[in-house]
Amino acid sequence: MLPKPKKRLGQNFLLDKNIQKKIVACADVQPQDSVLEIGAGRGALTRLLAHKAHWVYAVEIDRDLCALLKDEFKAVPNVVVMPQDILALDLRKQFSLLERKLVVIGNIPYYITTPIIEHFFDFRDLIKDIFLTVQKEFACRMTAAAGDREYGAFSCFVQYHTEPKILFEIKKTSFYPAPKVDSCFLRLSVRRKPPVEVADEGLLFRIIRAGFQQRRKTLKNSLKPVIPQQTLEAFFSQYSIDPRIRAEKLTLQDFANLANLA
Numbered sequence: 323m324l325p326k327p328k329k330r331l332g333q334n335f336l337l338d339k340n341i342q343k344k345i346v347a348c349a350d351v352q353p354q355d356s357v358l359e360i361g362a363g364r365g366a367l368t369r370l371l372a373h374k375a376h377w378v379y380a381v382e383i384d385r386d387l388c389a390l391l392k393d394e395f396k397a398v399p400n401v402v403v404m405p406q407d408i409l410a411l412d413l414r415k416q417f418s419l420l421e422r423k424l425v426v427i428g429n430i431p432y433y434i435t436t437p438i439i440e441h442f443f444d445f446r447d448l449i450k451d452i453f454l455t456v457q458k459e460f461a462c463r464m465t466a467a468a469g470d471r472e473y474g475a476f477s478c479f480v481q482y483h484t485e486p487k488i489l490f491e492i493k494k495t496s497f498y499p500a501p502k503v504d505s506c507f508l509r510l511s512v513r514r515k516p517p518v519e520v521a522d523e524g525l526l527f528r529i530i531r532a533g534f535q536q537r538r539k540t541l542k543n544s545l546k547p548v549i550p551q552q553t554l555e556a557f558f559s560q561y562s563i564d565p566r567i568r569a570e571k572l573t574l575q576d577f578a579n580l581a582n583l584a
């Protein structure tokens with residue numbers, strides 16, 4: 323018998339077979355590819371990926387599910403079940419000798435969406451594409467442009483490192499148990515080079531975070547702790563920007579221009 327889904331591990335299993343196939347088709351896995359699967363669960367995607375990829379590294383934290391996965395895939399030579407926390411996986415130790423960059427795929431546990439993305443960005447030089455099923459709200463935040471309601475520091479962070487694209491929506495009824503909200507399947511294509519040039523990446527993200535921390539404040543007020551007023555004034559005048567502007571209207575290029583003046 324299958325173990326009961328564990329809520330605390332974000333276990334919402336994707337049961338809809340058409341969606342499972344659509345995910346694997348969209349990921350366009352090639353026979354030479356090594357795939358790292360985040361949260362293999364009951365192996366719904368693992369099974370399909372094993373037919374396509376050279377290697378499938380199926381990471382799963384739940385020991386009960388790992389036992390099932392190990393049993394099912396013991397005779398499948400290209401599937402490696404890795405019983406562990408994805409956030410503790412050092413991709414450099416495990417995968418730096420691969421000839422091709424990794425393809426990462428996951429219907430990921432919602433409670434750790436942001437930490438998972440941050441973790442993978444630490445190893446972005448080893449990754450080609452990241453395909454994720456996430457809550458729709460998260461997908462909209464990642465793909466939002468300046469001026470959109472969902473635009474924020476997380477949008478800038480994701481778009482600095484990747485080109486995000488929502489590929490399709492998934493209804494909550496496709497999962498068991500059904501979560502409260504619908505999901506989206508999206509691709510994060512890892513950029514070889516960021517879309518903007520900055521002298522100090524740390525400063526860029528300090529400015530972005532401070533800018534969005536209190537969304538109601540004008541940029542002038544929210545950036546007081548991180549940027550001298552003169553620099554801000556020089557920025558407004560050099561780039562013809564209204565000094566009453568709020569962070570939500572600034573593009574990544576605007577933030578980069580500001581960081582480079584500081």
Ligand code: SAM
Binds near residue numbers: 360428
């Ligand atoms: N891939 C399966 C599917 O599509 O049906 C399962 C998806 S379910 C949303 C997320 C899976 O991630 C669960 O099996 C859960 O146990 C696993 N998981 C949760 N936290 C994890 C972590 N920190 N590291 C690895 N796996 C985790």
